[in-house]
Amino acid sequence: DTGVSQDPRHKITKRGQNVTFRCDPISEHNRLYWYRQTLGQGPEFLTYFQNEAQLEKSRLLSDRFSAERPKGSFSTLEIQRTEQGDSAMYLCASSLSLGSEQYFGPGTRLTVT
Amino acid sequence: EDQVTQSPEALRLQEGESSSLNCSYTVSGLRGLFWYRQDPGKGPEFLFTLYSAGEEKEKERLKATLTKKESFLHITAPKPEDSATYLCAVHTAGGTSYGKLTFGQGTILTVHP
Numbered sequence: 541d542t543g544v545s546q547d548p549r550h551k552i553t554k555r556g557q558n559v560t561f562r563c564d565p566i567s568e569h570n571r572l573y574w575y576r577q578t579l580g581q582g583p584e585f586l587t588y589f590q591n592e593a594q595l596e597k598s599r600l601l602s603d604r605f606s607a608e609r610p611k612g613s614f615s616t617l618e619i620q621r622t623e624q625g626d627s628a629m630y631l632c633a634s635s636l637s638l639g640s641e642q643y644f645g646p647g648t649r650l651t652v653t
Numbered sequence: 654e655d656q657v658t659q660s661p662e663a664l665r666l667q668e669g670e671s672s673s674l675n676c677s678y679t680v681s682g683l684r685g686l687f688w689y690r691q692d693p694g695k696g697p698e699f700l701f702t703l704y705s706a707g708e709e710k711e712k713e714r715l716k717a718t719l720t721k722k723e724s725f726l727h728i729t730a731p732k733p734e735d736s737a738t739y740l741c742a743v744h745t746a747g748g749t750s751y752g753k754l755t756f757g758q759g760t761i762l763t764v765h766p
Contacts, residue, residue: 582740582756631696638752639684639744644696
C-alpha cells in the first residue's frame, strides 16, 4: 500500500484561471476528505465523500469550488476563477470507517499570482 | 461550534529535555481525539487516536493522554528528529457531521542538539 497520493504537488496559476487537483486514496478506504491549510494554521475541512456520494460540504466551499469522486475511487477538486485568497495547501485524506483515523496525502501547494 | 486550542504555539527544547503539549477542546459529543505530526511542506502523519477520558497511548518517546476537557502529548527525552508541528484534532457527534476533523492551530516543536 503506497498511501494517499496527490497530484500535482505544486501549482502556480494566475488569478482568474481554473485549476484541478487529483487525489488517490488508500485502496480499501471508501471515505475521502478534502482540507485546506494556510500557513500557521491547522487544516480546515472542505468536503467529504463516502464512496461516490458527497455527503458534507463546508461553508468554506464557495460556488467556485467543486469536488467529484466518480466510481468511488479517485477524487478531483476544481477551483474556478482562482483568487489570491485561494493560495494554500490542499490536503486529501482517506479513512476506512466513520470516526477512524484519517490518513493524509502530501498535499498540493497552490499559489495564485 | 466545536473549538480546539493548542498551547504553547511554539516550544523550544534541548535534546533530552522532556515536556508536554496541550490540546483543550470545547465540543458537543467527542467521538475521538487525534494527534498528528506534520513536517514542513508535507501532509499530517497520524500518531494516536484517543476515544475516552483516562485513555493513554504510547509510541516511542511520545505518550498521549485524554481527559474530559483536554489532551496532553508528553515527549520524553526528545531528539532533534522530533522537531515538527504537532496537530490535535477532534471528531464529534454533533449535527450532520459525517466525520470531519476539527483541528487546532498546532504547536511548533524545535529540539536543539
